[in-house]
Amino acid sequence: MSKVGAIGAVTVVVSLATAAAAFSVLQRDHPAVAWAALLSVIWLPGLVMAVGTLVAAAVVKRRQPADSATTLEWGGAFFREWLAYLVVFVWRQPFRWRAHPDPVVTVPTPTVVLVHGYVCNRGFWHPWMRALKQRGWTWRAISLEPVLGDIDEMVDRLDPVLQQAFSAGAPVAIVAHSMGGLVTRAWLARQPRWPDGLSACVTIGSPHRGTWVARLAGSVAGRQMREDSPWIAALSSSEPADRFGRFLCWRSLTDHVVYPPDNASLPGATNRVVRCAGHVDLAFQPAVMTESLDWVASAFSSSEARTRS
Numbered sequence: 001m002s003k004v005g006a007i008g009a010v011t012v013v014v015s016l017a018t019a020a021a022a023f024s025v026l027q028r029d030h031p032a033v034a035w036a037a038l039l040s041v042i043w044l045p046g047l048v049m050a051v052g053t054l055v056a057a058a059v060v061k062r063r064q065p066a067d068s069a070t071t072l073e074w075g076g077a078f079f080r081e082w083l084a085y086l087v088v089f090v091w092r093q094p095f096r097w098r099a100h101p102d103p104v105v106t107v108p109t110p111t112v113v114l115v116h117g118y119v120c121n122r123g124f125w126h127p128w129m130r131a132l133k134q135r136g137w138t139w140r141a142i143s144l145e146p147v148l149g150d151i152d153e154m155v156d157r158l159d160p161v162l163q164q165a166f167s168a169g170a171p172v173a174i175v176a177h178s179m180g181g182l183v184t185r186a187w188l189a190r191q192p193r194w195p196d197g198l199s200a201c202v203t204i205g206s207p208h209r210g211t212w213v214a215r216l217a218g219s220v221a222g223r224q225m226r227e228d229s230p231w232i233a234a235l236s237s238s239e240p241a242d243r244f245g246r247f248l249c250w251r252s253l254t255d256h257v258v259y260p261p262d263n264a265s266l267p268g269a270t271n272r273v274v275r276c277a278g279h280v281d282l283a284f285q286p287a288v289m290t291e292s293l294d295w296v297a298s299a300f301s302s303s304e305a306r307t308r309s
Helices: 003-026 031-038 040-063 071-095 124-135 151-167 179-189 211-217 220-224 230-237 286-308
Strands: 111-115 140-141 170-175 198-204 248-253 270-273
Touching: 003 031, 003 040, 003 071, 003 170, 031 040, 040 071, 040 211, 071 124, 111 124, 111 151, 111 179, 124 140, 124 286, 140 151, 151 170, 151 179, 151 220, 170 179, 179 198, 179 230, 198 286, 220 230, 248 286, 270 286
Parallel strands: 111 140, 111 170, 170 198, 198 248, 248 270
Antiparallel strands: none
């Protein structure tokens, strides 16, 4: 069961029912208001996102003026992000999170463990699951809980999933979005050394050095993702200097959730940048998916060569 899925489904159904009721009451005397109410499920998230995008653009321009996006790029990212939000949060996660169960395999098969971000579930990863299937790989997709709780407790949920993947005897990679990158790093920090079976880690829009907007968060996980978070400072101090050589980290210059953009990069990692993509949309950019999977394929090949030798 996914709490995010259940809460999301109830929220969507109640919102649609309320909007439909308001439309029914208002359509005769106030048709314009009635249509605005009916379509509120679409335009209200967009309004909130627009405010967040304006704030992000202002902060990034002040903090990273030499490497900031144009107004046109921010605008394009906003509209694609709005669509991505509706697809993920109104459809996939509430109603389709069980549509692609983890495959049952009988022979050792390269495995990608998919780790979602804040207030998400395994339904986030549907396009990645289809891409992994095309490559002949398997996957393990977790729904992290407690939803708004301590990131360290989420690590407890991730550990058995990874141990199960390692036990199959084939190379394993982790692909993480947003907060999932911090969960991955926190899991690695608990290991005495880099696990033999782990070939690579990919993080997409992860607040490795926190994010400006988390200063507005009240949840435990949200506070842990602040730029001045003692939790992030403690995590960073526990990691060896050469920890991130097998990391591929993606950031976007128009991410309205994790910013400034450089906060999504790691020292010693292979860091990649996309100029025009919102926080959710970044994970589904064709270039991000293709290059990430090619990176993982190369890591899998290297792991298998080391095993044979």
